[in-house]
Amino acid sequence: MAMKIVQFGVAFSPNMGDGIISDCLEFALKRLVPDLDFARIDLSGRTAPGDVAVGNRLLMLRILALMPGTLRQRVVSLRLRQLLDAATPRWRATLDRADLAVFGGGQIFSDADLNFCLKIARASDLAVEAGVPTVVHAAGVARNWSPRGRVLFSRVLETDLRMIGLRDDRSIAAWNDQMPAGQNAPAPVLTRDPGLLAAACYGAVATTGEIGIGVTAPEILAYHANIAVRSDGGALFAAAAAALCARGHRVALFCNGAAEDEALLRRLGRRANLAGHVADGLLRLAARPDSPAALARLIGGFDAIVAHRLHACIVGYAYARPVVGLGWDRKVESFFASIDGADRFLGADAVSADAIVAAVERGLAADIDPATHARVLDETWRGVGRMLASVADGTDLT
Incomplete structure (x- = not known):
């Protein structure tokens, strides 16, 4: 049996x-x-x-x-x-x-x-x-x-x-x-x-040339967090996306599937400082993933990932993509420490649009260490x- x-x-x-x-x-x-x-x-x-x-x-x-x-x-x-x-x-x-x-x-x-x-x-x-x-x-x-x-x-x-x-x-x-x-x-x-x-489970994915920014409703983070979570209505995501677009990067806003995250993502796309980038093709609002495989392949296709959600970070790392983790809970910080990536984690006090842009560009300029990744x-x-x-x-x- x-x-x-x-x-x-x-x-x-x-x-x-x-x-x-x-x-x-x-x-x-x-x-x-x-x-x-x-x-x-x-x-x-x-x-x-x-x-x-x-x-x-x-x-x-x-x-x-x-x-x-x-x-x-x-x-x-x-x-x-x-x-x-x-x-x-x-x-x-x-x-x-x-x-x-x-x-x-x-x-x-x-x-x-x-x-x-x-x-x-x-x-x-x-x-x-x-x-x-x-x-x-x-x-x-x-x-x-x-x-x-x-x-x-x-x-x-x-x-x-x-x-x-x-x-x-x-x-x-x-x-x-x-x-x-x-x-x-x-x-x-x-x-x-x-x-x-x-990456082994879902298979290789062709890259899209985009920077993926994971959008998460602050109310959901706050309930589960073990540190204070600032509620800014998504202003940080909007500012980071606009700053990356201004530097010539193509950006995709995505979510892990929760309805609250999806609703915030759609509201962000209507903001004045982002609507123009959507119109000119520099910014894409990714469709809500309808399965774990869809989320994994979406994340695996990005050139780099910025996210609060732990598994957006984990999947990005699984695909050997540069990942920038955003502070809201010690579990995210702990993950980056466990992969010798503390420098790729921005604590709650250090998060800003400028800090995100700098961290993304550092990540794009340096490959994931293959020995650490294999280990x-x-x-x-x-x-x-x-x-x-x-x-x-x-x-x-x-």
């Missing part, structure tokens, strides 16, 4: 970067185990691409932001219990006869109003019930766990946990500092984000192999 692996993540998120994680994980696993059966469980209760877990998300976030923290947790917990109760029979059926359940990747060990805490606790309970071994693979960990969140996240330690693989050193430190000690729990190790295999991809493959080895005979073979 074929080996069956179930991924707990957010594969059907409107942010196609999460789907890229899932696609690349499946690709890597099937490269190593060709007849493998790979199943996805979306922790937000979605069952297919295009499913909407939360309608009117911006309005909901604005309402939650007005509530005190304890009330916000109660409101979110009530809604999530309903969602999880409805999803539990499907999740239980998917776990049936599974050989391994994978938590990850993505920033799933983050406590925003107990959101992922409750989801991972429920998934952990079902894995225990099904007798399915588990691993954490390529997950990100935020340093924001509440006391209740710590208790909920610790339920993963009650599973038959074979390996804890986290995607950067900062996540490992945050896990060690926040996760309650678990009897016989494995020590966290570095396992890189599967999205780094995007990072090799480490990504090794992490997947290590995960498989951990369940092959019940031990973590390192």
Whole structure:
């Protein structure tokens, strides 16, 4: 019988970067185990691409932001219990006869109003019930766990946990500092984000000669960020695009797929300082990607990428394109540090249109270091192999 692996993540998120994680994980696993059966469980209760877990998300976030923290947790917990109760029979059926359940990747060990805490606790309970071994693979960990969140996240330690693989050193430190000690729990190790295999997964892409600027609604960033996020209505994106066009670069504004990001992108295209560049062909408003593959190939086609979204940066690097990461959350900074690219990250205090232009032009003038790039991809493959080895005979073979 074929080996069956179930991924707990957010594969059907409107942010196609999460789907890229899932696609690349499946690709890597099937490269190593060709007849493998790979199943996805979306922790937000979605069952297919295009499913909407939360309608009117911006309005909901604005309402939650007005509530005190304890009330916000109660409101979110009530809604999530309903969602999880409805999803539990499907999740239980998917776990049936599974050989391994994978938590990850993505920033799933983050406590925003107990959101992922409750989801991972429920998934952990079902894995225990099904007798399915588990691993954490390529997950990100935020340093924001509440006391209740710590208790909920610790339920993963009650599973038959074979390996804890986290995607950067900062996540490992945050896990060690926040996760309650678990009897016989494995020590966290570095396992890189599967999205780094995007070029292998989706194939080569011809370049368009454009600089891609990823547009992200600040309200979405602010809810998940661990630093203050400035809301400027997209002025930074507009200024950076105009400045690059003024220097003769062709620019494309793109988004990772979230409706809020797409709406902001379209508004930017109507701004007076950009409409002229759209008309003269220097600026393109890229179509909203409708699949993870579409997003990966869009990003892979740019000559350089500027983005807040982590997986826009990861995919750009996977395709060996110059990438400029913009500060809003430590996970983006951590990624650039992990690829020896701290000089390609602009922290929130350093971000400006001029700084972006300078960073892009530096990147275009210098190739990605091939030795570092090869090492990072090799480490990504090794992490997947290590995960498989951990369940092959019940031990973590390192």
